[in-house]
Amino acid sequence: MTVMEQRGAYRPTPPPAWQPRTDPAPLLPDALPHRVLGTGTAARVDPDLLRRLYTELVRGRRYNTQATALTKQGRLAVYPSSTGQEACEVAAALVLEERDWLFPSYRDTLAAVARGLDPVQALTLLRGDWHTGYDPRELRIAPLCTPLATQLPHAVGLAHAARLKGDDVVALALVGDGGTSEGDFHEALNFAAVWQAPVVFLVQNNGFAISVPLDKQTAAPSLAHKAVGYGMPGRLVDGNDAAAVHEVLSDAVRHARAGGGPTLVEAVTYRIEAHTNADDATRYRGDSEVETWRAHDPIVLLEKELTERGLLDEEGILAAREAAETMAADLRARMNQDPVLDPMDLFAHVYAEPTPQLREQEARLRAELAAEADTDTAAGFEPEGGGR
């Protein structure tokens, strides 16, 4: 007998009629990622939607290569490419209604652009001028979020608020596989499930968090499995199959809009490029792995489906590429202009009303800038007291 038992404090009998609160079975993800393309089931998808996805994928890929080129020319400080992941980005943008909200992470420039954001405005953060180059309310795109997973609770709160107000709004939040380890991820999912908030979480599992592979990130059977513990459904989808991602996300959005609560979707994909242009991927992965995934390219998959079914011909392919070139040329031209920044903007938006201290600092910088303008050469040091 243990001390606890002797004291009578330990009563191992379970309560009489314990029932799980939720039947876990319908919440569990399928063992294999959901696929549509090449499975013979794509016929149920609207051909116009497939063609639209295709055009956006081609444009998205071109955006990625153009942005990467801009880093080499020094026009962009850094760019985390989403090459290989375009199907997730594009589907995320296209499943949302105008009134819905997108909560991107720092890699999701493309989702923002596919939602209609001006390609240059989407890059200000990465170029190094303003942190967020757009008004989040205009297109209902939260700022591209750098601290990982911190945008997820925001998405939950916004969706919850919309519901409290009686608005028919869904929030879709994007996060990487690495980001699912952060406390904010867990707290967001828990709140979402408890509140039954109309929010959809899309994890783009691209294999790595910088250098750390998924098996060092989680021991779960899949990231989608994590949903079950919170009491929401988890869905696993082939992240390179644009039709499948669109289908699964549409289901989840519909479910959320109908009051069914949140869904966690894991899209299995791959990061073809390095983490950013500043990263050396050869330190942590081999070429052969990358090549395997190249063969499973989202554009190739969709193009194959469309051409085999006669929904796309050479002309259509060329048209998509031309549209992408036009976008790239415009992006290049506008990014090659030096941005004009006003240093006084440093103080403009710290508070609604600047503090007296900030006003002092503002005046000080203004004087410095005036002095700089007076002397084109580096200003010599002229002490006020004139001491020598």
Place this chain on the structure above:
Amino acid sequence: MTTVALKPATMAQALTRALRDAMAADPSVHVMGEDVGTLGGVFRVTDGLAKEFGEDRCTDTPLAEAGILGTAVGMAMYGLRPVVEMQFDAFAYPAFEQLISHVARMRNRTRGAMPLPLTIRVPYGGGIGGVEHHSDSSEAYYMATPGLHVVTPATVADAYGLLRASIASDDPVVFLEPKRLYWSKDSWNPDEPRSVEPIGRAVVRRPGRSATLITYGPSVPVCLEAAEAARTEGWDLEVVDLRSLVPFDDETVAASVRRTGRAVVVHESGGYGGPGGEIAARVSERCFHHLEAPVLRVAGFDIPYPPPMLERHHLPGVDRILDAVARLQWEADN
């Protein structure tokens, strides 16, 4: 006479060397963090450690700062000496709960029974063109938390010496690494005997008679440059490198200011509620009768760290320091 060929190392390399030497000397030293293993850290400071000491001693953790620091607390409770890497200044914030609620006060709340010998390495500060959340100077938050040591090297030798001392310390140390000095070199030769600096001593980097620039970390080279520039105008500035913000070396600082009679505190984090306020107050308290002018501060503006294209306007540079020196009302006979 034999001359030793100097093989200068960068500050990042000196830090690597310090970690390696500490791990070799003491099997209880464990390095952990995001990307510290195979990749060797995004700044390559942990390069080669996983290979040399195995993944149990240099561990790629899941991506969770609170988890990293929280598990390090448990490891330290069991007798290990974890050295934790926070990838960037602003990404240490998720770990603040652990830092403030546990790391900083474990010794105190257990009445000395459970000290926590752990080191938290945080690359900090701006000037490298980093995007949002990659340039914060968070030292004021750390300084305001009793129970933490806060140190920051400005030279390659100090990077080695202070990191060794931090790892050897029986108290938690927040080790702030000035990002923009990672690639700086000085005459430190990794193959020569390497000294370990005791935590808590400031050093006079440049002696002078006319005024003292009190500074630390990334602003030290800027102050030295300012002192050089001022020399041609006839001013002889002393530069004190604090090296340690907690504990604070009142003696060295006060002795310097008493000699020179004037002081300017220089740092790149915001001035309001910033480290300079504390330092200026301490100097005034100790040196009031020696001061010929109020202690001035040259700091970053009180704004969220700006985007890279504007950071040069934010960071205190040579001109702003010289301007402050001018405001000390220089006398012609100095």
